[in-house]
Amino acid sequence: MRIAVVGSGYVGLVAGACFADLGHEVVLVDNDAQKVAALESGSVPIHEQFLPELLERHQGSRLTFSGNLAKAVRASSAIFVAVGTPPNDAGEADLSYVESVAREVAGAINGYKVVVEKSTVPVYTSNWVRTIMLRNGAEPESFDVASNPEFLREGTAVTDFLYPDRIVLGADHERCAAVLREIYAPLTSGKYYQRPDAVPAPERANVPPPLIVTSAKSAELIKHASNAFLAMKISFVNAVASICESVGADVQQVCQGIGSDSRIGKRFLNPGIGYGGSCFPKDLTAFRAVARECGYEFRLLDEVIRINEEQRHRFLRKVRSALWTLRGKRLGVLGLAFKGGTDDIRESPAVLLVQTLLQEGCTVAAYDPAAMDRARVVLPANVNYVSDPYEAASGADALLILTEWEEFAALDLPRLRVRLKYPIIIDGRNLYHPETMTAHGFTYYSVGRQTTTPEVISSAGADSKKIKVKNA
Numbered sequence: 165m166r167i168a169v170v171g172s173g174y175v176g177l178v179a180g181a182c183f184a185d186l187g188h189e190v191v192l193v194d195n196d197a198q199k200v201a202a203l204e205s206g207s208v209p210i211h212e213q214f215l216p217e218l219l220e221r222h223q224g225s226r227l228t229f230s231g232n233l234a235k236a237v238r239a240s241s242a243i244f245v246a247v248g249t250p251p252n253d254a255g256e257a258d259l260s261y262v263e264s265v266a267r268e269v270a271g272a273i274n275g276y277k278v279v280v281e282k283s284t285v286p287v288y289t290s291n292w293v294r295t296i297m298l299r300n301g302a303e304p305e306s307f308d309v310a311s312n313p314e315f316l317r318e319g320t321a322v323t324d325f326l327y328p329d330r331i332v333l334g335a336d337h338e339r340c341a342a343v344l345r346e347i348y349a350p351l352t353s354g355k356y357y358q359r360p361d362a363v364p365a366p367e368r369a370n371v372p373p374p375l376i377v378t379s380a381k382s383a384e385l386i387k388h389a390s391n392a393f394l395a396m397k398i399s400f401v402n403a404v405a406s407i408c409e410s411v412g413a414d415v416q417q418v419c420q421g422i423g424s425d426s427r428i429g430k431r432f433l434n435p436g437i438g439y440g441g442s443c444f445p446k447d448l449t450a451f452r453a454v455a456r457e458c459g460y461e462f463r464l465l466d467e468v469i470r471i472n473e474e475q476r477h478r479f480l481r482k483v484r485s486a487l488w489t490l491r492g493k494r495l496g497v498l499g500l501a502f503k504g505g506t507d508d509i510r511e512s513p514a515v516l517l518v519q520t521l522l523q524e525g526c527t528v529a530a531y532d533p534a535a536m537d538r539a540r541v542v543l544p545a546n547v548n549y550v551s552d553p554y555e556a557a558s559g560a561d562a563l564l565i566l567t568e569w570e571e572f573a574a575l576d577l578p579r580l581r582v583r584l585k586y587p588i589i590i591d592g593r594n595l596y597h598p599e600t601m602t603a604h605g606f607t608y609y610s611v612g613r614q615t616t617t618p619e620v621i622s623s624a625g626a627d628s629k630k631i632k633v634k635n636a
């Protein structure tokens with residue numbers, strides 16, 4: 165199948181590389197000539213496992229890059245639209261990029277085409293794309309518009325794409341559903357997974373994935389509702405974590421208890437400093453705006469957003485309660501990305517917290533395995549970027565863990581302790597057991613669990629010192 169993917173951002177680039185790996189001929193179109201040139205020269209603009217390998221494998225053969233949308237449309241049977249849908253001031257998705265792609269596609273049609281929404285868009289977008297294309301001269305029979313939402317997560321984008329929980333095809337006509345079925349056939353038939361060069365399966369792979377064929381409108385809603393539900397799960401557990409802190413319960417134990425109910429599930433029940441990234445914050449406000457436009461006030465979403473914001477303020481209060489005053493305090497910060505495994509800092513709660521701490525007069529030494537270059541662009545120049553977690557801790561009044569990078573969960577604790585001025589760790593991601601931290605001599609603050617501090621007591625008649633865990 166010949167496929168055009170429009171937009172070389174996160175979703176477009178990953179989709180393009182993966183479609184090529186499924187055996188399709190893909191042209192990835194972007195109107196940013198610099199981006200196209202960089203991709204052609206072999207550079208990989210995002211930090212994503214397996215993406216460099218796939219780009220190298222297919223670039224120049226099954227995967228080409230271009231700035232010429234009309235040419236790409238003429239050469240393709242399916243055109244996946246993966247351009248940005250940023251929020252406007254009212255929180256609604258700005259669909260002007262989608263509209264301009266629809267206009268250009270209409271002008272280039274030379275035979276039956278399927279135009280597929282891949283970006284996250286509000287319900288009714290497929291109707292609008294169709295209307296815009298008809299207004300711009302496309303013959304009604306010459307195209308269909310479908311919705312094929314993408315559920316990949318940053319950091320695991322390639323394996324999420326190739327080993328999805330489900331594939332949703334929102335197609336109002338069988339002719340267009342058939343094209344999409346064929347595109348995904350290597351996955352739904354299971355053939356891709358038998359190939360020796362297939363990208364390795366992640367844990368919990370659902371192979372072969374089920375195909376869910378719906379109307380275009382239902383598919384558009386599935387995407388918004390899925391993200392809203394996942395964000396709701398996170399805010400729910402963050403609210404429960406706050407109650408745990410008040411009553412002295414342990415949110416990890418509570419999550420184990422509630423997540424073991426298969427109707428609830430354990431995933432996306434990790435409390436922390438709130439969700440960030442380029443999807444949840446934007447999609448929640450966009451979904452709320454869509455609902456409002458349809459005459460429904462989705463107040464549940466207001467509360468999900470409010471709890472998420474409150475989570476950062478709670479964390480700041482913890483920093484204050486650990487250090488009393490903030491002006492002049494030196495803080496080590498582990499993590500700037502909005503989550504582990506990515507260099508993306510968009511709507512990162514870590515970055516927002518660092519900004520506030522700097523405003524409060526703290527000095528910050530920060531380390532992130534991938535996101536420091538991007539953070540440099542948005543954070544004030546006085547942040548000291550260091551080359552490892554121990555340097556971040558060096559001489560610090562406290563160490564803050566803000567991103568759930570795996571390597572932050574496996575630190576050499578004795579080495580960390582001697583580097584810190586005071587052995588205080590404020591963990592916004594619950595990466596450690598409080599007992600472990602106190603056993604290593606740290607005062608340890610986390611989310612939804614009691615703060616613990618080692619009480620150093622001398623054993624009678626002996627020089628040796630024992631450390632006893634005390635709940636602060």
Ligand code: UGA
Pocket residue numbers: 284314315316317318319391394398431432433434435436437438439440441442443444502503504568
């Ligand atoms: C999210 C969805 O998970 C994807 O299914 C979806 O395709 C994507 O948005 C999108 O719409 O494009 P992503 O934003 O990459 O993916 O990252 P997530 O893994 O969902 O994490 C989002 C935020 O929630 C991060 O800040 C993360 O730290 C936080 N989070 C996640 C928690 O605080 N607790 C959790 O249990 C899980």
